[in-house]
Amino acid sequence: MPMRHVDPMASAPLEGGECVARIPGEAGIWVLILGEMSVFGLLFATFLFYRSKAAAQFAASQALLDRNIGMANTLLLLTSSWFVAGAIQALRRDLTTIGRGCLAAAFACGAGFVSLKAIEYSEKFSAGITIAGDDFFMYYFVLTGIHLLHVLIGLGVLAFAAMISVRGVANTGRMRVIEGGAAFWHMVDLLWIVLFPLLYFLR
Amino acid sequence: MSGRSQRLCVWLSLLFVVFFGLGLILPGFLPPTDPSAGAGEVAAMYRTHTQAMRLGFLLLQASSALTALFVAVVSVQLKRIEGAHSPYAYVQMIAGGCGVLVLLIPSTLWIAAAFRPERDPQLILLLNDLAWLLLTPTFACFCIQATAIGLAVLSDTRPDPVFPRWAGYLNLWVAVLSLPAGLIAFFRTGPFAWNGLISFWMVAIIFFAWLITMVVLLLKAIGQQEAGQSTGSPAVTGSA
DSSP, X not given: OTTTTTOTTTOOOOOTTOOOOOOSSOTTHHHHHHHHHHHHHHHHHHHHHHHHHSHHXXXXXXXXXXXXXXXXXXXXXXXXXXXXXXXXXXXXXXXXXXXXXXXXXXXXXXXHXXXXXXXXXXXXXXXXXXXXXXXXXXXXXXXXXXXXXHHHHHHXXXXXXXXXXXXXXXXXXXXXXXXXXXXXXXXXXXXXXXXXXXXXXXX | OHHHHHHHHHHHHTHHHHHHHHHHHTTTOSSOOOTTOOHHHHHHHXXXXXXHHHHXXXXXXXXXXXXXXXXXXXXXXXXXXXXXXXXXXXXXXXXXXXHHHHHHHHHHHHHHHHHSTTSOHXXXXXXXXXXXXXXXXXXXXXXXXXXXXXXXXXXXXXXXXXXXXXXXXXXXXXXXXXXXXXXXXXXXXXTTSTTSIIIIIIHHHHHHHHHHHHHHHHHHHHHHHHHHHHHHOHHHHHHO
């Protein structure tokens, strides 16, 4: 109830050029984003706890990961976030074509991430490594799998944002929905930025 | 009138928490049985706590049926958002109705295991496994149920919505979170097993936090509905 008076769908917070301090998207989306980040925080802490009990075994399994694919995926997600930020800037100025183009580019990068992940998984499977392999690979498959699920949801969100990005979206409730979607995508990116060194590089 | 029966349903459904808690504690299921335990160990558990287990499982069955009351009121309120054509309210009710079975069927299998505790330990183990693993569909039913609530809440564009918008996002979050419960099919030890930190404790804690939040929001929404009926349409108050 605390935010009823804000009424995010009806407000038009950015008057031409006027700078108003506010959080991007509707306030409610941050319940989802902060909730997701705390759950991933718990998952990361669990991983670190069990890793500390079998450091040598975790390191041996970690050496089997393909860091090149991991690095390529990191670059893809960072690039996609850059495109999403660009899309928000463009749509706030009603540069609809550029905005939608940026969203499409971000989507393409995200789809690239999914394809590389599929290649990475199938390489592991053909090498006989599965989710039941050992504790390290249990965490590898579960953590990257849950993250991948978020990437797929995020791709849906980006497609939805592009769908509702029509001319004159700036200063409307739709813009706040698009901003909320962008914030979700940045969260998916941020989680990978933590997950990547944790799984692939931590010694 | 309709407000009073809705309140009754919501408060009665809270008995779920009591029966569910007792239903887990009595058989010694809190913490849950170890999924990696051998047949002898599991069979011994059923032999020593037979009566407490039978009673506990009956309470679990009662608790699962009580969730129907909660599910129904949620759909009543979702219908206020959606109007006459209300797909989310029906999806919520169907998925929530399947959710009732998710606990009802395992409890019956646990009762079957405790019914003849002297039988071959391997068979007790099978029944015990089967019952615990029948909890896996939770992730599917509950994900759909919470998603339907979330989408309905976010589709509410009136100035004074039935539920606050953050509740819509909360439900979408809970929907995603229920998915790791499916991982119990893969592991007998560790945080993702059916007694694990993530698959059991985290999912259970978040489920109860969600339930309590939804109960509070439902009571507020019912109050809002009653206020609207008493001021908005004099005909209703006149006849009541």
